[in-house]
Amino acid sequence: MTERTGLRQLKKERTREAIAGAAIRLFLAKGFDQVSITEIAAAAEVSRRTLFAYFPTKEDLALYRFADHESEAARIVRARPAGQDPLEALREALLAALERRDPNTGLNDVPETRAFFRMIIDTESLAARLTRYLARGVDALAEALREAGADPLEARLRAAQVLAVQHELAFMNHSALLAGSSADDRYPEAVRAAERAFALLRHGTAAGR
Amino acid sequence: MTERTGLRQLKKERTREAIAGAAIRLFLAKGFDQVSITEIAAAAEVSRRTLFAYFPTKEDLALYRFADHESEAARIVRARPAGQDPLEALREALLAALERRDPNTGLNDVPETRAFFRMIIDTESLAARLTRYLARGVDALAEALREAGADPLEARLRAAQVLAVQHELAFMNHSALLAGSSADDRYPEAVRAAERAFALLRHGTAAGR
DNA sequence: TCGAGTGCTGCACCGAGTGCAAAAGTGCAC
DNA sequence: GTGCACTTTTGCACTCGGTGCAGCACTCGA
Known part of the structure; x- marks a missing residue:
């Protein structure tokens, strides 16, 4: 289950890291409510839609x-x-x-x-x-x-x-x-x-x- | 503070009751998530904007x-x-x-x-x-x-x-x-x-x- | 009756979150 | 390597909660 074929899994983890990292950086810099999902997605270089595939709500982005x-x-x-x-x-x-x-x-x-x-x-x-x-x-x-x-x-x-x-x-x-x-x-x-x-x-x- | 001039105050209370009543009725009938603010406002015969003047969030409508x-x-x-x-x-x-x-x-x-x-x-x-x-x-x-x-x-x-x-x-x-x-x-x-x-x-x- | 508040409304707008279908990327068998 | 199946990503259009604003209506007190 956890063990998907190598590259896929790796990239997913990277993406997840990128999103979470960008989110936390922005949150700490500007405050949770002052950062929009769109902004985070842009910073992590993924689409808004993809972001929601990894973190179902904005709160999860901070609290996962x-x-x-x-x-x-x-x-x-x-x-x-x-x-x-x-x-x-x-x-x-x-x-x-x-x-x-x-x-x-x-x-x-x-x-x-x-x-x-x-x-x-x-x-x-x-x-x-x-x-x-x-x-x-x-x-x-x-x-x-x-x-x-x-x-x-x-x-x-x-x-x-x-x-x-x-x-x-x-x-x-x-x-x-x-x-x-x-x-x-x-x-x-x-x-x-x-x-x-x-x-x-x-x-x-x-x-x- | 609480004691506004009679008629105004009375109407406000009525409106508040009407909104809260409509909300709870709808919530119980269909479930919280299945009722939209617009629907409640319509049922209470006020504008959406007015509703938010009385209850700042949808949750308040249920929990006030x-x-x-x-x-x-x-x-x-x-x-x-x-x-x-x-x-x-x-x-x-x-x-x-x-x-x-x-x-x-x-x-x-x-x-x-x-x-x-x-x-x-x-x-x-x-x-x-x-x-x-x-x-x-x-x-x-x-x-x-x-x-x-x-x-x-x-x-x-x-x-x-x-x-x-x-x-x-x-x-x-x-x-x-x-x-x-x-x-x-x-x-x-x-x-x-x-x-x-x-x-x-x-x-x-x-x-x- | 008039003027000042106060409340109500509609409208345009923002941001979170979802459904969908097309497009791109990856894994695997041959 | 090529082709095919399967995931993942993406863009788009949409819903819904919530806000700012400006104009209108009503109520109150003088």
Whole structure:
């Protein structure tokens, strides 16, 4: 399926790269809403029609990377060491992501990455689309938790909580960077926030205060 | 501000009603995507241009009711009896909402309401828009929790968790109704689910299992 | 009754997205 | 290499949501 005959496949990948590259470059330079599909197609040297064959909507042009990550949390739970608590696996994964300054944690201060993040946040249609991915991530995580033995109700509730919290953490980190911190400045606080978040998930409000 | 001179104001409200009414009727009859703005305008006997003066986007035509509800949770926290825990106030409010079969709980089996709910869920653009309202609700609730004395970090995390959970509960109730239950059939289970959800919020996983 | 707002309308326009059929490019068998 | 089948690309015409603008109609208050 994935393995078409060589040249065809190669060219398709090139074209896809060209389109996505042109799109992101233009978006970052002028802002999502200030760039038209026609403009992107021209920059990538393909027809408008071809562009739509690769990316069905304008939003996909900016967010296709996230589409793959949507079930990341589910994957982490499935790949956890035998006997480990799913929540603990997610916690460790988040801490590791923070440490490596994973863009998805909001804790990456490479200017391009930060600008990209910002663009998403203050472009309605992109933010909306992103939260849709999040919703699908909830489904996936809930499924993984069920496999791990949680009952269906609790699986969904937990999944929703965890992802909502991770999303907030990323948003808060990003805000801190926008306010002027470097990723390294922010790092210790980001870790503390993450730890508190997971403590909250594990022990609830009752224990926390 | 709200109080324009009588006749003008009255007519505006009538027009607004006419537009919204026509829109919802058509949406329920044919599905959101199968109805064009032009069609709605014709049905409401106004020009397309006028329609857009009242509802800036097609989605607003379906969801404007929700826009007001977006800060409902925040309101509940602010209006709680002195000394009561915010989470407890939210819990009680949810149980009360379930009891009165509030549409927002997903536990309302009036056919129109159910169809409406369903339309939102399986229309991408509507679902996306709705979760945006949810996000703004998180901001509002976090603010209210801060006023109630929570520290900013915890306020945001809690707010995100609570609303994510309520959203899931509503979704699950709606699913149960779609699967054939009546609201009354589902009610006891809905209450149990809500109780467990709040127990989870209060005590975390640790205590729960 | 008149003038100033305010709202409504039509029109021309933009950008996203789709269906279709022709044209160009690629893979493969001979 | 040639021919043929199969993909991909392209251009075009069209639909639909949404906006800017300018003129018209109505309402209000003096």
